[in-house]
Each structure stands twice: as structure tokens, then as C-alpha cells.
Amino acid sequence: MFSQEGKVFIVTGGNTGVGYELCKVFSYHPGKLKFLHLDLNDLESVLQAAKSFSEQESKLDVLWNNAGTGANMVDPGAKSVHGLDAMIGMHCVATLLFTELLVSQLRASIRSDNPGSTRVVWTSSYLAEGASPINGISFEHLQNRISDRTANYAASKAGTWILGREFANRHGNEGILSVIQNPGNLKAGSYAGTPALAMWLINPLLHPPEFGAYTQLYAGISPEVSLDHNGAYVIPWGRIRPDNDCPRQDIVKAMTSTEQGGLGYGKLFWEWCEEQWKPFML
Numbered sequence: 535m536f537s538q539e540g541k542v543f544i545v546t547g548g549n550t551g552v553g554y555e556l557c558k559v560f561s562y563h564p565g566k567l568k569f570l571h572l573d574l575n576d577l578e579s580v581l582q583a584a585k586s587f588s589e590q591e592s593k594l595d596v597l598w599n600n601a602g603t604g605a606n607m608v609d610p611g612a613k614s615v616h617g618l619d620a621m622i623g624m625h626c627v628a629t630l631l632f633t634e635l636l637v638s639q640l641r642a643s644i645r646s647d648n649p650g651s652t653r654v655v656w657t658s659s660y661l662a663e664g665a666s667p668i669n670g671i672s673f674e675h676l677q678n679r680i681s682d683r684t685a686n687y688a689a690s691k692a693g694t695w696i697l698g699r700e701f702a703n704r705h706g707n708e709g710i711l712s713v714i715q716n717p718g719n720l721k722a723g724s725y726a727g728t729p730a731l732a733m734w735l736i737n738p739l740l741h742p743p744e745f746g747a748y749t750q751l752y753a754g755i756s757p758e759v760s761l762d763h764n765g766a767y768v769i770p771w772g773r774i775r776p777d778n779d780c781p782r783q784d785i786v787k788a789m790t791s792t793e794q795g796g797l798g799y800g801k802l803f804w805e806w807c808e809e810q811w812k813p814f815m816l
């Protein structure tokens with residue numbers, strides 16, 4: 535393990551579920567836990583959260599983008615405060631904006647004697663592979679979503695994966711490591727709203743939420759994950775999965791740049807997200 539002394543971390547969604555278990559691990563070490571208000575449904579709140587953080591800290595070592603809402607808590611067609619599709623708005627547009635607003639603090643933590651210790655961890659899901667459309671996201675449906683809650687959630691989590699990979703392409707050369715992880719299937723709030731019969735069937739397959747924290751910890755601080763793994767996908771309970779082992783080769787190809795024979799969705803989706811927040815940044 536890298537020494538964690540003097541490090542500054544953000545865990546979004548740290549008050550419950552997997553995020554809480556992750557914060558609990560850090561609470562066993564000397565240091566201070568501080569609350570930062572962030573509502574990913576509201577881009578204004580994202581701006582304020584980043585501003586508030588930058589007024590308190592000059593560097594950021596690891597950002598865990600953990601906050602999110604499960605498929606059954608968001609009605610199809612639900613919108614964010616600024617009229618974005620709720621799932622894509624929260625898991626993709628707002629999460630990317632928050633991350634981009636913190637890049638200068640991330641840069642400030644890069645250490646030549648500890649390469650790869652500055653990281654952004656993105657939270658995807660097994661459903662990104664299990665239930666997302668062909669290529670992970672459909673540009674046609676980004677704003678006018680289909681009525682299937684699980685497919686909407688899955689597309690937003692495939693979008694998170696695509697953005698995490700693109701973040702590695704854009705910021706990897708500077709020394710910021712970007713890792714996407716599927717925390718595992720866990721007894722936590724993501725299953726809220728799931729019909730009782732489905733829950734009865736799913737429950738035996740779920741693990742305690744601290745297992746999700748193990749996956750997050752591996753992605754965020756394990757020295758096994760190096761700059762050579764930038765853009766890697768981490769699976770439960772902390773293993774890098776090579777792209778060749780991914781059952782959804784369509785998503786892998788979609789997020790690969792056109793120069794490398796892919797569909798260039800990383801660049802396209804990143805730019806689409808920027809277009810969504812542009813009107814609120816003036």
C-alpha cells in the first residue's frame with residue numbers, strides 16, 4: 535500500500551452504502567472527515583461543491599465517484615434540475631463536470647516519487663454489460679430515454695465507463711490515473727424500490743457492502759494498479775480485467791478511438807456531456 539498520510543480524498547455518496555463503508559476504512563486512520571454538500575441532480579450544486587472544496591483544500595489525491603442511484607429509484611422520463619435525463623445527468627454529465635472542476639487539485643497531488651497515486655475512480659456496474667444497448671450507450675436515446683428503468687441505468691453506467699476511459703486518454707499523460715470499477719453486487723441502497731419478489735430472488739446473491747469498499751479501495755489506492763493500467767476496469771473484489779476478457783466487445787470497440795479502429799465514443803460522449811452543461815456555466 536502507498537502511505538496514506540497527508541492525503542486528501544473525496545468519496546461522493548459517503549453517507550451510506552458502499553461509500554459509507556469506504557469512509558469507515560479511512561476513519562480508522564488519523565485524519566479528518568469533512569462533509570461536502572453535492573447534489574448530482576443539480577449542476578449548480580456541482581459547481582458549488584467544487585468551489586467549496588477548492589476553498590478548503592489545494593490538492594486532491596483520490597476522487598471516488600461513487601454516488602449514484604439504483605434503477606428502481608428513478609422513473610423513466612425523470613429529469614434533473616436542468617432538464618437532463620436523470621440517470622445520464624447524474625452518473626455521467628454531473629459526475630464528469632465535478633471531476634473536471636477538480637482537475638487542478640488532482641494535478642497538485644501528482645508526485646514523481648509515487649507515480650500513479652493520484653487517481654479518479656469511476657463507479658460502473660455489472661449491468662453496464664448485462665443490460666446496456668449495443669455499444670453501451672445510444673446517442674439517439676441519451677435525451678429521450680426508453681421506458682425500461684434497468685436499461686436506462688445500465689446505459690448510464692456504460693457511459694460512466696466510457697468517460698472514465700476517456701479521462702485516462704485525456705489526463706493520463708499528466709500523471710492522473712483513471713480507473714473504472716464494478717463494486718460487485720451488494721446489500722446496499724442501489725436495490726431500493728426493487729419489487730419484493732425480485733428482491734427475494736436477488737438477495738442470496740448479494741454481498742455485504744464492505745466488499746464493495748474493498749473493490750473501491752483496490753481501484754483507488756492499490757499499488758498493483760499503475761499508470762500502465764490507465765483506463766482499466768476493475769472487477770470484484772479488486773482485480774484488473776483485461777479488455778480481452780470483457781464479454782461486451784461492442785462496448786470496448788465503441789470506446790476505443792477511431793485512430794485505433796474503434797467508434798470514438800469516448801470523445802463523442804465527452805463532448806456531448808460538455809454541450810449539456812455549457813448553458814449553465816455562463
Ligand SMILES: NC(=O)c1ccc[n+]([C@@H]2O[C@H](COP(=O)([O-])OP(=O)(O)OC[C@H]3O[C@@H](n4cnc5c(N)ncnc54)[C@H](OP(=O)(O)O)[C@@H]3O)[C@@H](O)[C@H]2O)c1
Nearest residue numbers: 547549551552573574575600601602659719720722723724
Ligand atoms: N449495491 C450494488 O450492488 C451496486 C452494484 C453496482 C454498482 N453500484 C453502484 O455503486 C454506487 C453505490 O451504490 P450503493 O448501493 O452503495 O448505493 P446507496 O446505498 O443507495 O448509496 C448511494 C449514495 O449516493 C448518493 N447519491 C444518490 N443520488 C445522489 C445525487 N443525485 N447526488 C449526490 N449523491 C447522490 C446517496 O446520497 P443520499 O443518501 O443523500 O441520497 C448515497 O450516499 C452507486 O453508484 C451504484 O450505482 C452498486
